[in-house]
Amino acid sequence: MKIVVSNNYKTPIYQQIKRQILRAILTSELLPGDTLPSIRALAKDLKVGVLTVNRAYTELEDEGYIENIQGKGCFVAEKSSDLIKQHLIDEATKKMEQAISEAKKAGNSAEQEIKKNIGVVFDSSYFVDEWNMSDVEKAFTCFYSAWDTKKYWSLLSKFRITKEKRVKELSKGMQMKLMLACAFSYDATLLILDEPTSGLDPVSRDELLEILSDYIEDGKHSVLFSTHITSDLEKIADYITYINLGELIFTGGKEEFIDGYRVVNGDKKSLEQELESKLIGLRTFATGYEALIKTEDLLYASQAENFIASIDDIVVFMSRQAEKDKGGYR
Incomplete structure (x- = not known):
């Protein structure tokens, strides 16, 4: 990690130091447990006062990103990975709020663009029972310009759904996979699922959770789902919002x-x-x-x-x- 500071910037020196260290943590250039330069060593290297570096380190420690262990030095905190996840969610929330605000200003056209990035999967199929897999694709290509035909058929093959099958011939688990394949084929960045594993056998539930885990692995996609099956949450959830009798009990x-x-x-x-x-x-x-x-x-x-x-x-x-x-x- 290389830190560069300048008196030509309006930003105070300690904030320049803090932001560069924070950026290195958020981008995984610095990992939990990594050692940071001592306050005196960094101050000497940057030719700034010890108190300036100390202020940057103190704020990072107060926010939970680093920890100062007496007699050993400063390290990236082990809990920093949780803070990074929260930071990414906060950033995504800000971007979503900004996008919604812009959509309201621009009108329905912008709103439609936002909806194209959202995939919705219900606990029951929303396809016509008589449709085969080609009919399903035709319906989606009318609405999604980013539709990827090659990806669609590749996903169906991966999910073991044949081209000739009709929707009504698919099990509930297979219908769920079909809805996911459609959402993945236009690269929805946010998936909203309503009781996705309800009524599925243990094998199908495990397969579905594995698919969702793969989907969010790149850090660019998110899943929001409601469920009464708590074992699903223990397997893949990063954050939980618990509502009991209409009262918000916990979110975090x-x-x-x-x-x-x-x-x-x-x-x-x-x-x-x-x-x-x-x-x-x-x-x-x-x-x-x-x-x-x-x-x-x-x-x-x-x-x-x-x-x-x-x-x-x-x-x-x-x-x-x-x-x-x-x-x-x-």
Whole structure:
């Protein structure tokens, strides 16, 4: 990594240093664990004050991109990869908002251009039952100028869908793959899926998740999907938005969501009022209890056993708590 600074720029020197280091992290020129030059060494190399470099490093550390380990030096933080993902999502969101704003100003023509970059896959087929695969292609080429015929047929071959097959002859899993093949063939950059794996057998579900993982691997494509099958989220999701009974409970990184809770169980005699107030979805038995608790509140459950919570655990216990709050089961 080479850093170049100049007093001819309006940007303060420390910001020039910070931006260049941040750019190197975001572009993977610097990877988690990589060593950064010491503050004094970099200040000497750039011929700037130590305090200037220190300010740049301090802001990067406060934002979570680097860490300063006493006696060892400065390193790219291990959690920086999560921050990079969030940064990319933020940038994509800004671009989408900008595109929508421009579309509103320009009218329907710009709106149509945006829609051409979006692929939608429902939990049931939107094709005419009698169509064969050539009929499906004809329908799409009318609307998408970027349609790639060669890619379409290549994907169908990969998904083992023959040209002569009619839509009604395809299984639900095959119909899902056909909708994905169409979206991929006009290079949709955003896929929106509604319960994509619902009703699929385990093999078809695994194949579909593998296809989606390959699709987003280049970092230029994104997938937004709703699901009640939490194991799908554990396999491929980077970010989760959890809504329970119409209330937004959480939105953020998957690991942050899982790390935020633990499952606890213990002797019913140790269930004091202060602890009970911290428990979520409490379920009691003749001699014991089981519940969800925020990781930050574990100190209140020092006498209980605690276990890592799965997404399924979190959803079940929170749903139980919501029902209890509304006067449902206890």
